[in-house]
Amino acid sequence: MSDSENTAYNSPETQIVPEQIQVVGNLTEPMHRYLREASPWLRFIGIVGFVSSGGMALLGLVSLMFSGTLSSIMPQELTNVPFWLGSLFYVATGVVLFFPAYYAYKSGVMIRKYMYSSTDADLEDALRNNKALWKFYGIITIVSLCLIPVIIIVSVIIGIAVSGLF
Secondary structure, eight states: OHHHHHHGOOOOOSSOOOHHHHHHHEEHHHHHHHHHHHHHHHHHHHHHHHHHHHHHHHHHHHHHHHHHHHHSSOOOOGGOOOOHHHHHHHHHHHHHHHHHHHHHHHHHHHHHHHHOOOOOOHHHHHHHHOOOOOOOHHHHHHHHHHHHHHHHHHHHHHHHHHTTOO
């Protein structure tokens, strides 16, 4: 066998010197590609978030309309906590879920706009919305972590009170 026949089965050879990274505007080609690939996912997550937040708010409003009817047909033991309180929780959750959906969608739209315009202002808007998205999630995480001990303490107190140990 000659070397020419054997080359199809050899491992591919790589360059010793790294390939030159191309710059697109102020970004390198890999940075540009990562943004381009992230844009549809951000828009998708934003749209799903809009649907989820709208569904939660709608569910809360519908249950709020029927809370009086539900509380009148439920046994007295189950109506200690008003149904409208749970309904308001769903509406509030829907409102809160709107904001990360908005920031994700807006970030994806601005990245897509940047891909066509290559203007720094569009990239800046995309990054500003991305920062707002992660800042919002950070604040929600901090609030959640602070509420966990309070919820545990309140649950223990309610459990003790219901069991009759007080």
